[in-house]
Amino acid sequence: MSGAAVTAHARRHIRFTPRAAMLALVVTALLFYLVVPVRAYVTQRQRLDRLQRQTQVLQQQNAKLERQVAQLHDPAYIERIARECLGMVKKGEIGFIVVPRTGPPQPANC
Template sequence: MNRVKRPQLTGRAAVLAVVVCAIAMSLAYPIREYITQRRNIAQLEQEKARELAAIKELEDRRRQLQDPGYIKRQARERLFYCDPGQKCYVVMDDEPAGGTGTAAPKRTATPPWYQTLWESVEAADTGTGRRARTGDAAGRAGAPRPAG
C-alpha cells in the first residue's frame, strides 16, 4: 500500500488554466463593448421616442393652426378681433379672469425705466448712490466722491 503522492497541479491542468484565462481575457473587452453599445442603443431609442412625440405634438399644432375656426377663435380671445358688423366690448375688471373672489396680493408699481435711470444719474451726481446709503467698505474708507 505504498501510494505515490501525485502533485496537486499537473502540467495539463496548468495548460488548461492558462487557456481558460486567455479565453476569458480575450472575451472581456468585446463583452464590455457589447454592453456599452446596448446601453447606447437603449438611450437612442428613448431619445427617438421623445423626438417622435415632439414631432406628433408639432403636427397636431400645425393641423390646429390650419383650422380656420381655431384661428378665428384665437383672434377673438387673444387679440380681441370682431367680425365685420359685430359690436365687441372689452370689460376691464380689477380682478383677474377666473378669480375666486379672494383678494390677490397687490404688487407695488415699478417706476418706468427712464425714471429709474434718471434717479440713478441724480444719485450719482449728488453722491447719495447705493454705496453711500449702504455704507459699504468703499464708501466708508474715504473713496473719492464726485464734487458737487
C-alpha cells in the same frame, strides 16, 4: 497530521508544469477575448436602449407639434385666437371688452 503539515504536504504535490502553465495561459486568453466583446455588447445594448427611449420621446413631441401645425391651418382656430387674443371682430360686429371691477385686467391665455 496537523493543519500546517497537511498544507505543506499538499504544496509538495502540486507541480507547476509547462503544460499547466500553457493551460492557464490559454484559459486566461480565452477569458480576456470573451470578456471584452461581452462588455462591448452590454455597453452598446445600454446605449441602444437609451437612444430608443429618446426616439420615443422625440416622436411624441413631434406628434404634438404636428397637431399644433394642423390647428394653425384650421380657419376656425385662427378666428378664435384672433378674437380671444387680439380682440378682433368681424366686419359689422361690435366688440366689447369686459373689465373686472377689481384688479388689473387679465389677458387671455395666448
